[in-house]
Amino acid sequence: MTELTLENVTKRFDDDGDVIVAVDDVSVEIDDGEFLVLVGPSGCGKSTTLRMIAGLETVSDGQIVIGDEVVNDVPAQRRDIAMVFQSYALYPHMTVRENMRFGLEESTNLTDKEMDSRVEKTATTLEIDELLERKPGELSGGQQQRVALGRAIVRDPSVFLMDEPLSNLDAKLRSGMRTELQRLQEQLDVTTVYVTHDQTEAMTMGDRIAILNDGELQQVATPLECYHRPNNVFVAGFIGEPSMNFFEVTLSDGQLVGDDVTFEYPLSASIRETLDSRSKLVLGIRPEDLEIVDRAETDHDFPAVINVIEPMGNENNLLVDFLETEGETTFNVIVDGMRHLTAGGRYAVRFPESAIHLFDRETGTALHNRQVENEPELLGPRA
Amino acid sequence: MGFDIDRLRSRVGRRDPDSGADDVRTDGGTEATTGGSRFARLKHSDLVQSLPFWLPPALLMGLFVYGAIGWNLLISLTDWSGLQQPEYTDLSLEMYTQMPADASFVAAFRNTVVLLVVFTVISLLIGLGLAILIDRNIRFENTFRTIYLLPMALSFVVTAIFWSWMYNPSTGTINVILRGVGLDFLAMNWLGDTRTRLAAIIFALTWQFSGYAMVVYLAGLRAIPDSHYEAAKVDGAGSLRMYWRVIIPQLSAATTSAAVVLMVFALKAFDFIYVMFGDNPGRSADILAVMMFRVAFSRSQWAYGAAVATILFLMALSVVAPYLYMQYKRGDL
Amino acid sequence: MATADESRQTIGDRLADRREQLDLTRVGLYAALITLVGFYLSPLWAGLTTAFKTQAGFVNTTPLEPPTPEWFTIAPWADAFSVMQGGLINSITFVLPATVLSALLGSLAAYGLTKLSWRGQVGVLVLFLAGVFLPYQSVLVPLRQFWSAVDLAGWLAFAPFLANRADLIELTITHTAYGIPICTILFRSYYKAMDDDMIEAAKIDGASAFGIYKRIVFPLSLPMFAVTLIYQFTQVWNDLLFALVLVTSRSNYVVTLSLNELQGAMAQEYNLQMAGAFIAAFPTIIVYVIFGRQFAKGIAGGT
Numbered sequence A: 001m002t003e004l005t006l007e008n009v010t011k012r013f014d015d016d017g018d019v020i021v022a023v024d025d026v027s028v029e030i031d032d033g034e035f036l037v038l039v040g041p042s043g044c045g046k047s048t049t050l051r052m053i054a055g056l057e058t059v060s061d062g063q064i065v066i067g068d069e070v071v072n073d074v075p076a077q078r079r080d081i082a083m084v085f086q087s088y089a090l091y092p093h094m095t096v097r098e099n100m101r102f103g104l105e106e107s108t109n110l111t112d113k114e115m116d117s118r119v120e121k122t123a124t125t126l127e128i129d130e131l132l133e134r135k136p137g138e139l140s141g142g143q144q145q146r147v148a149l150g151r152a153i154v155r156d157p158s159v160f161l162m163d164e165p166l167s168n169l170d171a172k173l174r175s176g177m178r179t180e181l182q183r184l185q186e187q188l189d190v191t192t193v194y195v196t197h198d199q200t201e202a203m204t205m206g207d208r209i210a211i212l213n214d215g216e217l218q219q220v221a222t223p224l225e226c227y228h229r230p231n232n233v234f235v236a237g238f239i240g241e242p243s244m245n246f247f248e249v250t251l252s253d254g255q256l257v258g259d260d261v262t263f264e265y266p267l268s269a270s271i272r273e274t275l276d277s278r279s280k281l282v283l284g285i286r287p288e289d290l291e292i293v294d295r296a297e298t299d300h301d302f303p304a305v306i307n308v309i310e311p312m313g314n315e316n317n318l319l320v321d322f323l324e325t326e327g328e329t330t331f332n333v334i335v336d337g338m339r340h341l342t343a344g345g346r347y348a349v350r351f352p353e354s355a356i357h358l359f360d361r362e363t364g365t366a367l368h369n370r371q372v373e374n375e376p377e378l379l380g381p382r383a
Numbered sequence B: 001m002g003f004d005i006d007r008l009r010s011r012v013g014r015r016d017p018d019s020g021a022d023d024v025r026t027d028g029g030t031e032a033t034t035g036g037s038r039f040a041r042l043k044h045s046d047l048v049q050s051l052p053f054w055l056p057p058a059l060l061m062g063l064f065v066y067g068a069i070g071w072n073l074l075i076s077l078t079d080w081s082g083l084q085q086p087e088y089t090d091l092s093l094e095m096y097t098q099m100p101a102d103a104s105f106v107a108a109f110r111n112t113v114v115l116l117v118v119f120t121v122i123s124l125l126i127g128l129g130l131a132i133l134i135d136r137n138i139r140f141e142n143t144f145r146t147i148y149l150l151p152m153a154l155s156f157v158v159t160a161i162f163w164s165w166m167y168n169p170s171t172g173t174i175n176v177i178l179r180g181v182g183l184d185f186l187a188m189n190w191l192g193d194t195r196t197r198l199a200a201i202i203f204a205l206t207w208q209f210s211g212y213a214m215v216v217y218l219a220g221l222r223a224i225p226d227s228h229y230e231a232a233k234v235d236g237a238g239s240l241r242m243y244w245r246v247i248i249p250q251l252s253a254a255t256t257s258a259a260v261v262l263m264v265f266a267l268k269a270f271d272f273i274y275v276m277f278g279d280n281p282g283r284s285a286d287i288l289a290v291m292m293f294r295v296a297f298s299r300s301q302w303a304y305g306a307a308v309a310t311i312l313f314l315m316a317l318s319v320v321a322p323y324l325y326m327q328y329k330r331g332d333l
Numbered sequence C: 001m002a003t004a005d006e007s008r009q010t011i012g013d014r015l016a017d018r019r020e021q022l023d024l025t026r027v028g029l030y031a032a033l034i035t036l037v038g039f040y041l042s043p044l045w046a047g048l049t050t051a052f053k054t055q056a057g058f059v060n061t062t063p064l065e066p067p068t069p070e071w072f073t074i075a076p077w078a079d080a081f082s083v084m085q086g087g088l089i090n091s092i093t094f095v096l097p098a099t100v101l102s103a104l105l106g107s108l109a110a111y112g113l114t115k116l117s118w119r120g121q122v123g124v125l126v127l128f129l130a131g132v133f134l135p136y137q138s139v140l141v142p143l144r145q146f147w148s149a150v151d152l153a154g155w156l157a158f159a160p161f162l163a164n165r166a167d168l169i170e171l172t173i174t175h176t177a178y179g180i181p182i183c184t185i186l187f188r189s190y191y192k193a194m195d196d197d198m199i200e201a202a203k204i205d206g207a208s209a210f211g212i213y214k215r216i217v218f219p220l221s222l223p224m225f226a227v228t229l230i231y232q233f234t235q236v237w238n239d240l241l242f243a244l245v246l247v248t249s250r251s252n253y254v255v256t257l258s259l260n261e262l263q264g265a266m267a268q269e270y271n272l273q274m275a276g277a278f279i280a281a282f283p284t285i286i287v288y289v290i291f292g293r294q295f296a297k298g299i300a301g302g303t
Helices: A045-053 A095-105 A111-126 A139-152 A169-188 A198-207 A222-229 A233-238 A269-273 A376-379 B005-013 B038-043 B045-077 B103-134 B141-151 B155-166 B173-180 B197-221 B228-232 B237-267 B270-277 B286-296 B303-329 C002-051 C055-060 C073-116 C121-132 C137-151 C165-192 C196-205 C211-219 C222-238 C241-246 C255-265 C272-289 C292-301
Strands: A004-015 A016-028 A035-039 A061-066 A080-082 A161-162 A192-194 A207-211 A217-219 A245-252 A256-258 A264-266 A281-283 A291-293 A301-311 A315-322 A329-337 A346-350 A358-359 A367-368
Touching: A004 A045, A004 B045, A016 A045, A016 A061, A016 A207, A016 A217, A035 A045, A035 A198, A045 A161, A045 A192, A045 B228, A080 A139, A080 A207, A080 C255, A095 A111, A095 C255, A111 A139, A139 A169, A169 A198, A192 A198, A192 B197, A198 A222, A207 A222, A207 A233, A207 B237, A217 A233, A233 A245, A233 A281, A233 A358, A245 C211, A281 C255, A291 A329, A367 C137, B005 B173, B045 C073, B045 C121, B045 C137, B045 C165, B045 C211, B103 B141, B103 B197, B103 B237, B103 B286, B103 B303, B103 C002, B141 B197, B141 C002, B141 C272, B141 C292, B155 B173, B155 B197, B155 B270, B155 C002, B155 C222, B155 C255, B173 C002, B197 B270, B197 C002, B197 C292, B228 B237, B237 B303, B270 B286, B270 C073, B270 C241, B270 C255, B286 C241, B286 C255, B303 C121, B303 C137, B303 C255, C055 C255, C055 C272, C073 C165, C073 C211, C073 C222, C073 C255, C073 C272, C121 C165, C137 C165, C137 C241, C165 C222, C165 C241, C196 C211, C222 C272, C222 C292, C241 C255, C255 C272, C272 C292
Parallel strands: A035 A192, A035 A207, A080 A161, A161 A192
Antiparallel strands: A004 A016, A004 A061, A207 A217, A245 A256, A245 A281, A256 A264, A281 A358, A291 A346, A301 A315, A301 A346, A315 A329, A358 A367
């Protein structure tokens, strides 16, 4: 039973006198057997966080606890973890068998026979048993990836760490490996921290995802919760492809008034109450929640022109502009793939009130998130 | 602080699938630490773990290199000579102040500088020429390169013996060839004549080390992308012009590093001259390295020898220090 | 039609011209390369022909001519070999350990200064690097003082076999010490390019710093060991200066000392000198011919 806990973990680098805070006061509790995905843009500190858990970087402040033990001062060699590197980092002079045995030889007292049987069993699971006597240089990228995975699995560690393990694979292999990794992790039931910059991986693989930006933890929640109930404007924009549309608005007389665009949006009293009397706001709405109608009918419909249509087959990705306004206001709308629309055509865009998010423009914090029906089933019991 | 959506959008938009490795990763940054057992931290710090590997070699090297340099400096401040042991009580710069008045020191110093400059320049030019010839897609490239570099693998003792024979006034190859092509008046006693002695030494050393310059230049030439040659050709530059205007300016790094190493070779040219002439090659070909050995080990004027050695060290330092500093600035260390 | 024909002709002519021009430059190029081969090999050729000639032979013929049966002899080789035999054996006994030790220590130092990262590495590294360029004259007097103060022969008096070879042990240690800087620099450039992730993977796999060296870094640096050993072997084998200063007993003469002595004692016997020079150069020439690539790498990396 291994829980992994980060308590106020901070990493500061001293860069020629300038202190750079790479990871800022991050706290997460990861349950035994849980699959946590650490996700964020480049330079957000996710890799540094992983490396601190691995023992490859020291912790400047705070604690990392594996099981019951504070491991800040425990060297990587004795943390009982295994890590899969983006570059695979296989030992090029050793065969696959020797690569997988290396960790067992260095960190266990198993007999040769026990080691071989473990290596062979793991290799069979990963379908690399044919490759055991080959060297990494003779393997394809996908095969090397499996060996790297096998090297981690064979050790039967208490925690798995994975640093963008799929990013060197081509797109087709990647989606196959994604499913397989998930299945493996469920089977092995080992606590796993998985770092990626790819939000699709984050959404599809994680039991929970932890979103980092500029070294700060933005949200830790299930994928759907992050999607439907983002804590702030960063999470809202980061999760979801294409990104949520944002508009700077000001609340006056019960209406959201666009700052840059001619846009007046009546807001119902129940939502106004959640706004904590803030008036400088950001209105967010996902492209798939916007609707295209032939002409403005309700006061939540706005005349618009479709600039570009990107047909994706199952859906159409539209770039849309408000009519009768100045300035850059292009935003995304996704509609059904069977719907026929003409580029350059004039329509109206409907902003359903049930789907809007409102954020405090000063802090970025979410003040109101969209309605979610059958909430317990979709998002799970709220902690 | 206001929240800027454009900035946010641009940041979000910048996620591209291949940039995940840009995460902050620095090596060995120091960090302010609070809490935790300092001892445990120390025990597992990379510095402590790395000590057993580099400290013993560093100590051995440090003792023999830096310890000896310091000791040499100290000895040069004494008046130690003869068979007794040095006394480190009465230190003075006397050994250094007497140098300018010592004609043999002045001659050796001048010859050292001449050797340094002329040998380095000629070796660089020949090396560059060889590299350009070899870089022209020739057949048997490896064989040619191996032959040009071969003298570099030989001991100074061996090459000095070969060249003594080459320069032999009656049957040496040099004079045989000169007479053979009708240049009898040029055939002379190269090593015996004080006017040609230094030049003859420089020529032989150039033979031995120009292959080194070739190797360095060849690496430099190979590092220049083909597109530069092609661009120059498209611009209508002729071969010579192309090398002069486009290629050679890009070899400045190779030139610097080759020049530094060649100068250091020149400062070390002791073995060669010693085998040819013994410890006293005469004013015309004496260099500091030989003079130092003669003064200290033949005449037992230890302090004076140490002082000459210090001058030699400072000369090497004045060549190497700027080079190392440049490398450091460029982040090549 | 006429114009077309004309233009075709001109193009053809121009092509032929160019081919001729091309051939001429190629011919010139190879002529230059071969002349240079003559220049670089002429001292060796002159030495080789002379070493096979009798005294009368090398006086009466030019060194450019190979020996005719009239003048041919192999006596100089036998004579030179008998003079230098002891020196050859002594050189082999101290050059091999000195070469292996400095390569090994250089590799360990480079590992400690590259793969285990800590602050201040660059400072230590500069000290190593500066050591590469040291003119040995500037340490000669203290070196001699040091070894006479240490009195290695006295320490080893219990083992006469070693005590008699104290000079050679001193040479071994001295060459090892002065070889460390260049070896460290050669290995460091190699280790810098080695994959850091792999070292970290080994760390996480439970390997200690020494285990990582032994099982990962060392096996992977064998190509660099070849480069370093070959470079260092030629350097140490070829050295005269340290031997002049440190070797006091004749029985410990190394090959460069023997050759130097041969040259001084047999001033007019050029055939003997040349044979001696080739005997002394033989191991380095063999190593160079077999491992020329590694040698070139060594000297290029030494900058």
